[in-house]
Amino acid sequence: MNLSLQPAIVSARYETFVDQAGAEHIDLTGGFGYQELTVVHAVDQQAKRMGLSNRVLISAPLLNFCSTLAKVLPKPLDMSYVCNSGDEAFEGALKLCKGLKPQGQTLVYITGGDYGSLTYGRCLSHPEQYPEVVEFLGMRLIGIQNIQQLKSISRVEDCFAVCYTPLIIDAEGRTRTLDAALVKALSQFAKQAKAPVICMDSRTALGRTGKTFGFELYGVVPDIEVLGDGLGGNVIPIGTYTCSAKLAHGVYGSSSPAKHGSTTAGNPLACAAALAVLDYLHHRDIPSRCLAHSQILRTALQDYQPTVAGSWVSIVIPDGIDSATLQADLYARGVYVNAPIQRILNISAPIIARPESIQKAATIIHEVLQHDQSNFIAKIA
Structure with missing residues (x-):
């Protein structure tokens, strides 16, 4: 996805940002997070x-x-x-x-x-x-x-x-x-x-x-x-x-x-x-929090051969899904990720992310992958 074609970010808090169109997106590209008070x-x-x-x-x-x-x-x-x-x-x-x-x-x-x-x-x-x-x-x-x-x-x-x-x-x-x-x-x-x-x-x-x-x-x-x-x-x-x-x-x-x-x-x-x-x-056990974040993602996406490295979780994109368009598909559903590398999607919750938002993003990723894979199977059936 060419993000230069996407609306600009106008506000953000914790792991979530709002774009110029007023849509909310959960950021799973890592980093610290937004607007820690x-x-x-x-x-x-x-x-x-x-x-x-x-x-x-x-x-x-x-x-x-x-x-x-x-x-x-x-x-x-x-x-x-x-x-x-x-x-x-x-x-x-x-x-x-x-x-x-x-x-x-x-x-x-x-x-x-x-x-x-x-x-x-x-x-x-x-x-x-x-x-x-x-x-x-x-x-x-x-x-x-x-x-x-x-x-x-x-x-x-x-x-x-x-x-x-x-x-x-x-x-x-x-x-x-x-x-x-x-x-x-x-x-x-x-x-x-x-x-x-x-x-x-x-x-x-x-x-x-x-x-x-x-x-x-x-x-x-x-x-x-x-x-x-x-x-x-x-x-x-x-x-x-x-x-x-x-x-x-x-x-x-x-x-x-x-x-x-x-x-x-x-x-x-x-x-x-x-x-x-x-x-x-x-004043906070941040390393443990980051590991807890990746555990949420790993558990929710266990169908996609997840591996964990600290806060990062790598999952396999199923056959039939176009990895070139996956980033845009997820963005349209409200989840922002880095572009896949070959057949691997690497995701990481920001340090100050809220667990409920991470779970929501993981559910969306799972739904998008299932939907795209079902469409592929239907086409070749």
């Missing part, structure tokens, strides 16, 4: 005090956010660089890695992940689509899927960064977790190459894997943790890349983290939103 209130109160500040004078919300994040993340992750999004933060993290090893040309990464939509992110997410960009950047990309491929890499000393996302899309199109042994082997490889490990956790952190941070699934703390997506509570965009002070000082020296980003990055409004989100997570 504690986040909205925090931004509103900050706007009444000060909306933006320059990058010379560090605002109190920026300082509070960075110090709070340092307490939430495990050691030695205590130096945060605040950006406008997780995608932008991933680019910043790679810039830091390149600063540590300017002559390095090789970037090793686990394939199947979503690394964002900016320059480096696109190259890692879909390298086959951007060979000219990879060549322009002077990079040698090595995508791996298993330990054997990792062990076969030569020119280890040329590697300047190692990247992974806590969840990936496999060859079939399902969302799944990684092999824990592979993540640990990746960390050992990085130490040998003297290159930082970047966890692109923008779309998987904040409880959506069943852990507060995605890397916690694998028991290895990355050298750089990238956050974004729901960090601003879907009210104000914000992203961060966080590393150790030792790592940061190797490139930036004692310069303030506030000076490494775009003009509006780390603005008081965004930091106020992120502080409210971290407080929200602190």
